[in-house]
Amino acid sequence: MLLRIxxxxxxxxxxxxxxxxxxxxxxxxxxxxDRLPAAREVAVSLDINVHTALRAxxxxxDEGLVDLRRGRGAVVTDRVAHYSELGEAIPRLVAxxxxxGVGVQTLTxxxxxxxxx
Amino acid sequence: xxxxxxxxxxxxxxxxAPLILTGIALVWSFSLAAQLPARVxxxxxxxxxxxxxxxxxxxxxxxASVCLPLIAIFxxxxxxxxxxxxxxxxxxxLAVTSIWxxxxxxxxxxxxxxxxHAGEDIGPVFGLALGLATVVAAAxxxxxxxxxxxxxGKERPAVTPxxxxxxxxxxxxxxxxxxxxxxxxxILICVAIGVVTVVSTILTNGQFWWISFIPVVVLLIALSxxxxxxxxDARGLxxxxxxxxxxxxxxxxxxxxxxxxxxxxxxxxxxxxxxxxLNGRLGVIVRSGEALEVHRSKGLDVVVTVDDASTAAALLNxxxxxxxxxxxxx
Numbered sequence: 001m002l003l004r005i006x007x008x009x010x011x012x013x014x015x016x017x018x019x020x021x022x023x024x025x026x027x028x029x030x031x032x033x034d035r036l037p038a039a040r041e042v043a044v045s046l047d048i049n050v051h052t053a054l055r056a057x058x059x060x061x062d063e064g065l066v067d068l069r070r071g072r073g074a075v076v077t078d079r080v081a082h083y084s085e086l087g088e089a090i091p092r093l094v095a096x097x098x099x100x101g102v103g104v105q106t107l108t109x110x111x112x113x114x115x116x117x
Numbered sequence: 118x119x120x121x122x123x124x125x126x127x128x129x130x131x132x133x134a135p136l137i138l139t140g141i142a143l144v145w146s147f148s149l150a151a152q153l154p155a156r157v158x159x160x161x162x163x164x165x166x167x168x169x170x171x172x173x174x175x176x177x178x179x180x181a182s183v184c185l186p187l188i189a190i191f192x193x194x195x196x197x198x199x200x201x202x203x204x205x206x207x208x209x210x211l212a213v214t215s216i217w218x219x220x221x222x223x224x225x226x227x228x229x230x231x232x233x234h235a236g237e238d239i240g241p242v243f244g245l246a247l248g249l250a251t252v253v254a255a256a257x258x259x260x261x262x263x264x265x266x267x268x269x270g271k272e273r274p275a276v277t278p279x280x281x282x283x284x285x286x287x288x289x290x291x292x293x294x295x296x297x298x299x300x301x302x303x304i305l306i307c308v309a310i311g312v313v314t315v316v317s318t319i320l321t322n323g324q325f326w327w328i329s330f331i332p333v334v335v336l337l338i339a340l341s342x343x344x345x346x347x348x349x350d351a352r353g354l355x356x357x358x359x360x361x362x363x364x365x366x367x368x369x370x371x372x373x374x375x376x377x378x379x380x381x382x383x384x385x386x387x388x389x390x391x392x393x394x395l396n397g398r399l400g401v402i403v404r405s406g407e408a409l410e411v412h413r414s415k416g417l418d419v420v421v422t423v424d425d426a427s428t429a430a431a432l433l434n435x436x437x438x439x440x441x442x443x444x445x446x447x
Contacts, residue, residue, distance in 0.1 A: 004285060004287045006286070007286070008284045037291075041346065041348070042288065042290065045290060045352075046286050047286065047351070
């Protein structure tokens with residue numbers, strides 16, 4: 001699993017890390033039952049605090065992408081299938097937005113609006 | 118080359134010659150045993166003094182029960198490899214080993230019988246067996262067709278390095294483990310050896326109690342080779358057994374480039390676990406197929422069979438590039 005973070009970004013590290021896992025899910029690189037690498041391993045590898053890695057995993061648990069179980073670590077749930085479906089829809093959405101010159105902020109605002117209604 | 122002749126050369130060294138040699142040894146040892154009294158020396162201690170007595174027919178039975186399974190294992194593997202693809206140097210080595218062990222085992226058993234005939238000690242037989250077997254095995258090497266190195270898998274597309282922004286950190290982590298079936302098979306073998314050693318220890322009144330440690334050691338080595346965590350990050354490539362040791366590490370500054378290749382576990386590496394191939398690569402092998410290959414400036418190149426190896430190679434190349442090239446625009 002490829003994880004990327006940029007400490008210079010204004011987005012908190014744990015959110016970047018969670019986004020990285022999500023991206024792997026939407027690219028179809030994760031399957032139900034796959035185990036994410038241990039938080040300690042991720043922390044050492046990316047040179048971040050282990051609590052940051054754990055917080056990212058908790059965020060993913062809260063949205064239902066993984067189960068956190070003592071001794072088993074973070075296990076990908078069946079919801080991963082929806083992520084890969086969205087992973088196909090989103091590039092199409094972004095492509096049509098770009099085509100008509102709609103920027104990322106406008107598109108996010110439109111998505112937020114849709115959720116709000 | 119004529120295909121029939123090619124197959125015949127492999128078959129004759131790996132199976133036919135060892136079987137004929139075993140046959141000769143069997144006939145000879147039977148005829149010798151028939152001339153001996155019903156009770157002779159059948160076992161000697163390490164100093165060469167007799168310490169076991171039995172029927173002379175234990176010798177031919179010994180030849181058959183040791184040689185035939187070994188020929189089946191070595192010769193069978195060679196036939197399997199050469200059936201699937203070109204003959205690798207490792208397959209050639211296994212083929213001549215088939216002859217080598219047959220000769221050693223037969224000569225030792227026959228020599229012991231001849232000694233029992235003359236009533237002398239067994240010492241020189243070992244040296245004779247080793248010398249004879251090595252000379253014949255070396256000759257057999259040249260009977261075999263020329264070996265082909267680097268069994269060609271399908272061409273893999275070149276890896277595009279992952280482009281990293283300045284200051285960006287990236288990590289790729291994946292577990293590589295043996296198939297469950299293979300793990301249980303190995304555990305079963307260890308348990309079987311365990312039972313044999315415990316029974317032998319009891320039967321010999323604890324005289325050779327230390328052999329009970331053999332299955333424990335074998336099992337520990339096997340366990341440490343079952344599953345590995347493969348990690349690519351700013352430190353380079355780290356392959357660690359899930360037990361903690363052993364660890365194979367290639368620091369990033371030693372990485373020249375990373376590729377994806379296809380490997381054959383048995384014909385190129387002779388099996389699974391940590392091993393060195395005849396082409397001088399250090400392999401961490403859990404299966405055949407997709408593998409990450411890392412060329413390094415120091416020490417042996419490293420090959421590890423892991424899924425999604427192309428991402429690992431892309432990241433390793435990207436990291437190595439970022440580390441060696443000065444920051445863009447600076």
